[in-house]
Amino acid sequence: MSSVTKESKSNFVSEAIKEFMKFKSEESEKEKNKRPQKRRKLVTEIDDDTNNEDTQICGEFKQKVLNNMNQQLVSRKKINDSFKKNLTDISRSLEEDYSVLKNNTKELEEVTTASIKCLCDDLDKEQTSQISRLDHDLDKEMKSNSSFQISYSKDETVLSALVRFDEEISSCEGSHPVQRLAVTSAELRSIQIEIAEFDGVPSEVTVAKYAKTIHQMFVALDLYKRPMLAAENEDFVANVNRKEMRYLESKYLRIRERDLERESQLLHTQLLRLKALYTNLQMLLDSLWFKKSRPALYLESALQRSQELRNALASVSMRLRAASEYGQNAIRLVEAALRAWKLGSIARSGGERTSSCADACSLLIQARCQERGARRVLCARAAPRAARTVRLTLDYAFTDCLHDHKSKSDDIPIFINGKEICVPKYFTVMQALRRERVSIPSFCYHERLTIAGNCRMCLIEVEGWMKPQIACALPVYKNIKVWTNTKITATAQEAVLEFILVDHPLDCPICDQGGECDLQDLTIKFGNDRTRFTDIHFQGKRAVEDKNLGPLIRTEMTRCIHCTRCIRFASQVCGMDVLGTSGRGGEMLVGTYVDKMFLSELSGNIIDLCPVGSLTAIPYMFKARPWEIRKTNSIDVTDATGTNIVLDHRFNRVLRVLPRENDEINQEWLSDKGRWSIDSLEMQRLVSPMCRNENRLVPVEWDCALKMVATTIKNVSPGKMIAIAGPYCNAETLVVAKDFFNILGCENTFIERNLTHTCGNIDLRTSYSLNIKMCEIAKADKILLVGTNPRFEAPVLNAWIRHAYTHNECDIFVVGPQCEFNYHVNYVGTDLSALSGPNDYLKGAKKPLIFVGIDQLDTPSGGQIMSALYNIASGFKVEPEWGIVNILSREASFTGALEAGWKPGALGAIRAISPNLIVSLGADDIFYKCQPSNDIAVIYIGFQGDKGSECANIVLPGCAYTESGGVFLNMECRSQFALPAITPPGKARYDWKIIRALAEYTGISLFYSDSDTLCCRLAQISPNFVNFDHYQDKPFGELIPYLIKPGSGGGCNLNVPMKELTDYYCSNVYTCNSNTMRQAEKAAKDHKQSKYAVMLSNMDNLIVAEKEVTEYRRQLRAARINNIVRNGLAELHYKKDELKRRQMQINYMDP
Structure with a gap:
């Protein structure tokens, strides 16, 4: 730093004064009164410095002052220029509007x-x-x-001017500037009041300074090395946190204040613009209407009331939207701050701790400001619990990681390979290892099945135990010390693998499991590269006879390693006790008790569970290796559950379908129909446009076909044409088709389902979808099934119902005809009297659920059924999110079509309208019910030839779901996106692109031309279409009972035929074209007629046993509770004979 003379000081002062005078001349009159005081103060301070000879002024300070002044001048000029530009634009736009109005x-x-x-x-x-x-x-x-x-x-024309004015005013009102300005003004006033409370807050407080203060305090108190002292100093730390955080909050509030002021100015400008438009519109209307011919007063009053109501709703909506945005930001910032502090708590150096403190502090203070912003917008006080939670999170954020009270009560500390972690008390060691991503081998363990512990591969060393223990069956306890990388564990795992490989055949080159075999992978990682098997008297490896499990599953029982995954899955998930073990040790065999096939709607999942090549898929046999195929995520369309799948394809052919894990929908299971009906894509495919010539379909070019369709549409009145959506249409096709027909002036867009008696005119999601998440079905305590068998209508959903039955002791009741269930049910009737009478079977339920089949609602008694079910549901007090009444749909496009505005009742519409033109979007079943006459023109757009294409005059080839992908809504109304895996064959094209090209040929211009603009159109119709993988709430469910029209005909029977296994495999056109499904259907029919179908009833025996075990456990638990209530914690006395007999039965039945 260099000294500066008095002369240089005086020169600097004169230069500074000149710059200020120049800046003063450019300021407005309003700012002239404010600037001189600041300027005079600055000059006085500089003069005082010049009088003090010992004061030194550095050159850097001079340059900084000059730079700041120049920056202020430049910024002011920019603001003035932008303001002038905005005024010019506004005046120009007003002049243009006036010239147009003239x-x-x-x-x-x-x-x-x-x-x-x-x-x-x-x-x-x-x-x-x-x-x-x-x-x-x-x-x-x-x-x-x-x-x-x-x-x-x-x-x-005047009419076009009115239309243009209406569109312009609507665009201005789209953001509701009046309501938004009210919210902004209220928030701005609240911020100004809050800033006024910050008396004495220094402006130089920064996050870095605060972090440094906290770090020095922790060092002084030695809290880093002795965490337990944090509890003794909590009050001191909290007080320091409050003081410093209040300083930093003021800075963020001032920033927010400036942002709100700018926003309020823009909103004022927008309101002036809107007011001018309204004035011009009123002038135009006054020029059109003279006094005697103006509309009636009631119309004007109705318009005024609707305007007021819209403004009120917009105000509430604005406040809720702003509060929701604030709340989401606060939650996100708190989570990020806790992660930042966790990183700082494990840092080694003081500098790393300081930086982590700075990051955490900045995020927490922003979160606190966001939480206060939500309260400001809503003009309400924070809830006591929420306020206390936020305050404690901020005040004790730097001591929670050192002294965590919550983990002290909920989690317990354990040590894995010398590292301390905290896990829940109910964890096993295997779960703790997998959560920490510690590599541990296993064959028999599966997180969705019970623990068997028979493969012995997950051996670990536990300190204090003499022998290695299996991690899957060992529960954690406090301070347990587990080692997975010692020599003992490595030797034990190597020995287990060696024993498994003794009898395992060398079939890897011809095994379909090659490349995805757990035994191969674990042998390479944990096995030995040398063999000790040198027995010269070896007579050969063990040979086991293969079992016949049906036409879908191939068995090689010699490869079986006895992990029992297939046995547990069949018994616990499928509810079929058809697989088991016989023998012990080396003589153990896995198979069926008798020669019986494993026919279940979920049987294919045992192939995915098998860790070796003992169980493989017959349709996929010898087709490809895992490294040769490509994988694409998609959605199963064979039912309405929206099961997540993976398509394995090679050379533009889909070879197999595998499940994709989703804990909220299908877990990791997949139905047999969705897994093996994929070969139907190559059967009866439509690959070229065709038109009918002399009762025969002849291939034509696309141009010719589209011209013929366009001519046909132009020659038909819009009221005499009808569109019918098939079961596999994606949301894009449904929306484009709906827009196309609406622009033509046709509102006759229907689906094949006939729900006119129930929810035909009700446009609410709760009337046609599930009103609860699938994963929450497991929490139900009582379930009522009305006219449905979910086992074959929705196998994945049925797995959740069985989970509730086996794990939550759920009681299940059925109203309707008897059918096959894989759990015990209680039949309570077959007609409406079982629903309208006293419902004692659901009495006392805390979380009841009612599922009604879509086939039953298609009948004329559907309205009465729905009315009776909602009367039952009204007697229960449950949480608002818990929807009691749920509809089980069966088509993948059902929910998406109703969401897009399509209407049910295609069959009734055909009979009522007598159309001259029918456009079928892959709908074939409707033509089996109603054969169109020769006078009706039929246009078919689909990917498979069946009844619809046979009746069609013109056929336009579309794409299957594996080729087009798209958006699908499952029965929860959850939107999911499927990716295209292969290209369409021949001249086939995307369905929505066919309709768009057809619109151009008919002289109609749609709003979109590619996938991106179509996605925007989907969002306009329903934001749910683009809100992927999120469950949608179902509001206004309480209105459904008032909108249903029950009709007449009480006392009718619920006699809709229930589905059986023989009806499951070939249930629609798509699955009927599959050779694999036809073989499975034939095997099911043959098995039903075999002698074992009468002699053996394994499922019935299993259901009876499960029912008795559940009932005995309830009685034992009730007896214990009653004695505890009666006698306190004294010695409990039971009826020895009865309870002892039941306990022996339970022990005998438990595996």
Whole structure:
């Protein structure tokens, strides 16, 4: 630093004064009164410094002052320029609007007639008569004032001017500036009041300074090395945190204040613009209507009331949206801050701790400001618990990691390979190791099955234990010390693998499991590269006879390593006790007790569970290796559950389908129909456009086919055409088709389902979807099934119901005909009297669920059933998110079509409308029910030839779900996206692109041209379409009972045929074209007629045993609870004979 003379100081002062005078001349009159005081103060301070000879002024300080002044000048100039530019733009736009309005006129008679006609089309039937009288009066008035004339311009009509004004005002009102300005003003006033409370807050406080203070305090108190002392100093730390955080909060509040001021200015400008538009519109209307012919007063009052209601709703919506945004930001910032502090708590150096403290502090303070912003917007106080939670999170954020009270009560500390972690008390060692991503081998363990502990591969060393223990069956306890990388564990795991390989055949080159075999992978990683098997008297490896499990599963029992995964899955998930073990040790065999096939709707999952090649898929046999195929994520469309799948394809062919894990929908299971019906894609495919010529379909080019379709559509009245959506349409096709027909003037868009008696006219999600997450079905305590068998209608959902039955002791009741279930059910009736009478079977339920089949709602008694079910549901007090009544749909496009605005009841519409044109989007079942006459033109858009293409005059080849992908909504109304795996064959094209090209041929311009713009259109119709993988809430469920029209015909039976296993495999056109499904159906029918079907009833025996075990456990638990209540914790006394007999039965039945 260099010394500066008095002369240089005086020169600097004069230069500074000149810069200030120059800046002063450019300021406005308002700022002239504010600037001199600051400027005079700065000059006085500089003069005082010049009088002190010992004061030194550095060159860096001079340069910094000059730079700051220059930056202020530049910023002010930019602000002024932008402000002038905005004013110029506004004035120019107003001049343009005025010039356009000046030229907009038309004859009064035409405008009046067109306006009245539009009103008649939009209003209800009750108002139509009043508007007709108004039209008559206006015509009469026009005749009496025939001399009245208005000049007009040919450039633009008055009607177009009205339309343009309406669109412009609607665009301005889209963001609701009035309501948004009110919210912003309230928040701004609250911030100003809060800032005023920060008296004495220094402006130089920074996050880095605060972090340094906290770090020094921790060092002084020695809290880093002695965490237990943090509890003794909690109050001191909290007080320091409060003080410093209040400092930093003021800075963030001032930043937010400036942002809100800018936003309020923009909103004021927008309001002025909107006001000008309204004034011009009123002038235009006054020029059109004269006093005697203005609309009736009731119309104006109704319009005013609707405007007020819309403004009120917009105000509430604005506040809720702003509060929700604040809350989400606060949660996200708190989570990020806790992660940052956790990183700092394990840092080694003081500098790393300081930086982590700075990051955590900044995030926490921003989170606190966001939480306060939510309260400001809602104009409400914070809830006591929420306020206390936020305060404790901020005040003790730096001591929670050192002295965690929550983990002290919920989790316990354990040591894995010398590292201390905390895990829940109910964890096993295997779960703890997998959560910490510690590599541990296993064959028999599976997180969704019970623990068997028979492969012995997960051996670990536990300190204090003499021998290695299996990790899957060992529960954790406090301070247990586990070692997985010692010599003992490595030797034990190597020995187990050696024993397994003794009898395992060398079939790897011809085994379908090669490349994805757990035994191969674990042998390479944990096995030995040398063999000790040198027995010269070896007579050969063990040979086991293969079992016949059906036409879908191939068995090689010689490869079996006895992990028993297949046995546990069949018994616990499928509910079929058909697999088991016989013998012990080296003589153990896995198979069926008798020669019986394993026929289940989920049987294919045992192939995925098998860790070796003992169970493989017959349809996939010898087709490809895992490293040769490509994988694509998709959605199963064979039912409405929306099961997540993976498509394995090679050379533009889908070879197999595997499940993709999703804990909220399908866990990791997949139905047999979705797994093995994939070969149907190559059967009866439509690969070229065709038109009918002399009762025969002849291939044509796309141009010719589209011209013929366009000509047919133009020659048919919009009221005489109908569109029917098939079961495999994605949301893109449904939306494009709906837009196309609506622009044509046709509203006849239907699905094949007939729900006109229940929810045909109800546009609420709760009326056609599940009102609860699938994963929450496991929490139900009582379930009522009405006219449905979810085992074959929705196998994945049925797995959740069985989970509730086996794990939550759920009682299940059925109203309807008897059928096959894989759990015990209680039949309570077969007609409506079972629903309308006293419902004692659901009495006392805390979380009841009711599932009704979609086939039953198709009947005329569907309205009465729904009304009775909602009457039952009204008697339970449950959480608002817990939807009791749920509809089980069966088609993948059902929920998406109703979400897009399609209507149910295609069959009834055909009979009522008598259409001249039917457009089928892959709908074939409707033509089995209703054969169209020769006078009706049929256009078929689909990917498979069946009844629909046979009846069609023109066929346009579309794509399957594996080729087009798209958005699908499952029965929860959850949106999921499927990726295309292969390209369409021949001349087939995407369905929505076919409809868009057809629109161009008919002279219609749609709003989109590619996938991105179509996605925007989906979001406009329903944001749910693009809110992927999130469960959608179902509001307004309480309105359904008032909207249903039960009709007449009480006391009818619920006699819809229930599905059986023989009906499961080939249930629609798509699965009927699959050779694999036909073989499975034939095997199921043969098995049903075999002698074992009568002699053996393994499932019935299993269900009876499960029911007895559940009932005995309930009685034992009730007896213990009653004795504890009666005698306290004294010695409990039971009825020895009865309870001892039941306990012996339970021990005998338990595996």
